[in-house]
Amino acid sequence: MSDIRLDTLGKNFGSTRVLQDVSMSIEAGEFVAVLGPSGCGKTTLLRCLAGFERLTEGSIAIGGSTVSTPKRHTPPEDRGIGVVFQNYALWPHMTVAQNVSYGLKIAGIAKSDRDARVAKVLDTVELGPLANRRPADLSGGQRQRVALARCLAMESRVVLLDEPLANLDVHLRGTLEEEFARFHKRSGATMFYITHDQSEALALADRVAVMDKGRILQFAAPRQLYAEPANETVAGFIGEGTVTGVRNLCPMGGGRAQGELLGHIAPLRCAANQTALPRARITFHPGDLHMVPDQHGIEAHVIRATYRGAFLRTEVMAGPNADIPFTLNIPAPASLTQGQRISIALRDGWVLPEAA
Numbered sequence: 001m002s003d004i005r006l007d008t009l010g011k012n013f014g015s016t017r018v019l020q021d022v023s024m025s026i027e028a029g030e031f032v033a034v035l036g037p038s039g040c041g042k043t044t045l046l047r048c049l050a051g052f053e054r055l056t057e058g059s060i061a062i063g064g065s066t067v068s069t070p071k072r073h074t075p076p077e078d079r080g081i082g083v084v085f086q087n088y089a090l091w092p093h094m095t096v097a098q099n100v101s102y103g104l105k106i107a108g109i110a111k112s113d114r115d116a117r118v119a120k121v122l123d124t125v126e127l128g129p130l131a132n133r134r135p136a137d138l139s140g141g142q143r144q145r146v147a148l149a150r151c152l153a154m155e156s157r158v159v160l161l162d163e164p165l166a167n168l169d170v171h172l173r174g175t176l177e178e179e180f181a182r183f184h185k186r187s188g189a190t191m192f193y194i195t196h197d198q199s200e201a202l203a204l205a206d207r208v209a210v211m212d213k214g215r216i217l218q219f220a221a222p223r224q225l226y227a228e229p230a231n232e233t234v235a236g237f238i239g240e241g242t243v244t245g246v247r248n249l250c251p252m253g254g255g256r257a258q259g260e261l262l263g264h265i266a267p268l269r270c271a272a273n274q275t276a277l278p279r280a281r282i283t284f285h286p287g288d289l290h291m292v293p294d295q296h297g298i299e300a301h302v303i304r305a306t307y308r309g310a311f312l313r314t315e316v317m318a319g320p321n322a323d324i325p326f327t328l329n330i331p332a333p334a335s336l337t338q339g340q341r342i343s344i345a346l347r348d349g350w351v352l353p354e355a356a
């Protein structure tokens with residue numbers, strides 16, 4: 001049974017439509033990331049799920065019980081949900097242990113049980129030795145762990161996280177990504193994680209919902225989003241996908257096809273029901289293009305080549321009119337100069353289904 005079910009959810013603020021036709025089924029224990037540009041409605045979706053906003057349309061069920069419809073609204077504290085906000089929302093005057101214990105106290109749990117539970121969860125997030133510190137004397141990462149410990153202490157079955165790594169430095173982000181993964185494994189909680197950072201979403205989540213303008217464009221496992229985006233917007237959003245046109249698309253069965261990219265035959269993947277088309281849209285990533293011996297591929301000239309350690313990130317203008325921009329990663333060691341003419345070929349591309 002799914003743990004969280006959003007059914008054709010809609011949310012308006014006055015006459016502004018912020019969420020539209022949002023439907024998702026999330027399994028118990030699943031780690032779901034919601035990825036989208038600023039203003040697309042991610043936080044509003046999280047707030048609806050947590051019970052901080054009422055719905056305009058549709059419904060939300062958690063653990064099989066309906067908690068939100070336009071007419072019915074279970075308050076946040078009765079939803080069995082923990083929320084980790086970007087600023088962690090810790091009480092500055094309380095110690096780490098008191099911050100974690102507070103929710104249990106409000107829930108009427110006896111002091112001895114409370115103390116035992118707090119000690120256990122602080123141990124889990126490796127903050128036991130810092131139990132008596134105040135938030136001001138903790139690092140950003142440690143504060144984050146206090147916020148997670150609070151969810152663990154409340155035994156929240158569902159944990160919502162609103163851009164928890166925003167405003168942190170790159171090193172700390174990496175460490176905390178691991179922390180979230182560990183927390184998820186240990187707690188078995190269902191995680192709903194809002195971010196605008198695709199690398200975070202792809203690294204952490206079992207499935208990622210890509211949002212734009214209040215709608216879910218695709219809800220799929222990271223590998224599928226990367227390899228088989230549902231449309232041009234998702235393709236452009238994930239992994240620096242390039243979208244371009246091919247001619248004479250010819251499906252060959254078994255999800256394989258070929259098409260002419262700038263006059264050269266390219267091997268492609270496509271949906272099983274893809275039909276032959278005179279023109280189609282495809283997408284690929286910088287690693288899908290490679291250099292071939294002169295005259296054997298698409299003509300291109302180098303606009304910029306940037307050293308990136310393991311590869312040379314190379315921007316080219318391709319085609320007979322040198323007017324199609326592509327980016328490719330050329331494995332090290334390589335050396336290219338601006339203006340140099342090279343020949344390139346596509347190894348693998350995905351035919352966008354909406355072009356069918």
Ligand SMILES: Nc1ncnc2c1ncn2[C@@H]1O[C@H](COP(=O)(O)OP(=O)(O)OP(=O)(O)O)[C@@H](O)[C@H]1O
Nearest residue numbers: 013016018036037038039040041042043044045196
């Ligand atoms: N209480 C409100 N009243 C009116 N409009 C609102 C309200 N809350 C959010 N909005 C609007 O709804 C839209 C979606 O906002 P939301 O905060 O959900 O986006 P987001 O994807 O989380 O953005 P960000 O990544 O920048 O936080 C925005 O246009 C925002 O201005």
